[in-house]
Amino acid sequence: MPELPEVETVRRSLERSVSGKTVSSVKVYHPKMIRGMEVAPFADALHQERIERVERRGKFLLFDFDRFYLVSHLRMEGKYFPYPQPVERDKHTHVVFRFTDGSELHYNDVRKFGTMELRDKETAMQTAPLAQLEREPFDPEFTAEVLAENLIRKKRSPIKTALLDQSIFLGLGNIYVDETLHAARVHPLTKAGALTLDDISRIHQAGVEVLRQAVEAGGSTIRSYVSPSGKGEFQLQLAVYGQKGEPCPRCGTAIEKIKVGGRGTHFCPTCQQVAL
DNA sequence: CAAAATGTTGCTGA
DNA sequence: ATCAGCAACATTTT
Numbered sequence: 001m002p003e004l005p006e007v008e009t010v011r012r013s014l015e016r017s018v019s020g021k022t023v024s025s026v027k028v029y030h031p032k033m034i035r036g037m038e039v040a041p042f043a044d045a046l047h048q049e050r051i052e053r054v055e056r057r058g059k060f061l062l063f064d065f066d067r068f069y070l071v072s073h074l075r076m077e078g079k080y081f082p083y084p085q086p087v088e089r090d091k092h093t094h095v096v097f098r099f100t101d102g103s104e105l106h107y108n109d110v111r112k113f114g115t116m117e118l119r120d121k122e123t124a125m126q127t128a129p130l131a132q133l134e135r136e137p138f139d140p141e142f143t144a145e146v147l148a149e150n151l152i153r154k155k156r157s158p159i160k161t162a163l164l165d166q167s168i169f170l171g172l173g174n175i176y177v178d179e180t181l182h183a184a185r186v187h188p189l190t191k192a193g194a195l196t197l198d199d200i201s202r203i204h205q206a207g208v209e210v211l212r213q214a215v216e217a218g219g220s221t222i223r224s225y226v227s228p229s230g231k232g233e234f235q236l237q238l239a240v241y242g243q244k245g246e247p248c249p250r251c252g253t254a255i256e257k258i259k260v261g262g263r264g265t266h267f268c269p270t271c272q273q274v275a276l
Numbered sequence: 277c278a279a280a281a282t283g284t285t286g287c288t289g290a
Numbered sequence: 291a292t293c294a295g296c297a298a299c300a301t302t303t304t
Binding site: 278279280281283284285286287288289290 | 295301
């Protein structure tokens with residue numbers, strides 16, 4: 001479900017609902033989602049650990065415990081539901097954290113694609129899965145020049161595919177890549193190696209701005225995703241994603257939908273000219 | 277019933 | 291050795 005803006009919205013919600021709480025027990029109902037160790041040591045390690053705060057790296061959530069980071073990825077449909085009192089788990093709830101104050105946090109994921117793993121705090125950033133991510137898009141050091149450098153590694157791929165790679169442009173996913181390319185007026189099938197520095201500058205500027213505005217709006221509420229606070233209004237601003245057949249907000253041409261790298265891809269055939 | 281869905285990864289063949 | 295392309299993961303919805 002989530003790209004960077006949705007994950008950031010979840011992070012802010014978790015920061016309010018669970019930071020400062022101490023784990024009294026962890027129950028895992030879908031062992032496959034716990035990576036790197038067996039379920040028993042996973043649950044044991046978290047016993048009596050306190051969540052200092054909840055952080056984010058790209059689309060990963062990091063629960064900052066006393067001794068570990070719990071690195072959590074929601075993939076397509078993962079969700080966290082906090083409850084003030086113990087509740088019966090839903091059939092798609094795969095992990096239940098109970099806290100010493102009697103409250104609970106349920107991890108729910110219909111498609112079971114999400115993952116959790118514990119990392120030592122000292123080495124968390126130097127090891128998979130956090131190691132090879134690009135710096136945060138809002139970091140001033142993530143410049144158009146950095147993006148241009150990254151894109152050299154993907155010069156034979158369509159720009160749409162390249163931008164989905166988290167080591168190229170961290171935080172973008174299928175929705176916001178389409179929005180970014182529309183704002184930058186670049187056709188999604190354009191080979192990354194065929195882009196001018198000016199194209200790349202527009203993509204960089206548009207991508208950062210799209211993510212910034214989406215975070216501000218609380219993410220997009222589409223399909224399964226529901227923001228924890230009930231907000232998530234960015235879908236109202238989407239220019240192309242999910243807008244097949246609707247008029248382009250800039251020129252009025254009907255938005256088209258094609259398949260690029262296996263992903264549904266929306267664009268305006270007038271604003272975004274083909275340039276393979 | 278086939279296709280698609282906000283993501284990543286591991287394999288295959290060039 | 292890279293790297294581009296695609297199946298796989300599992301379930302629900304259209």
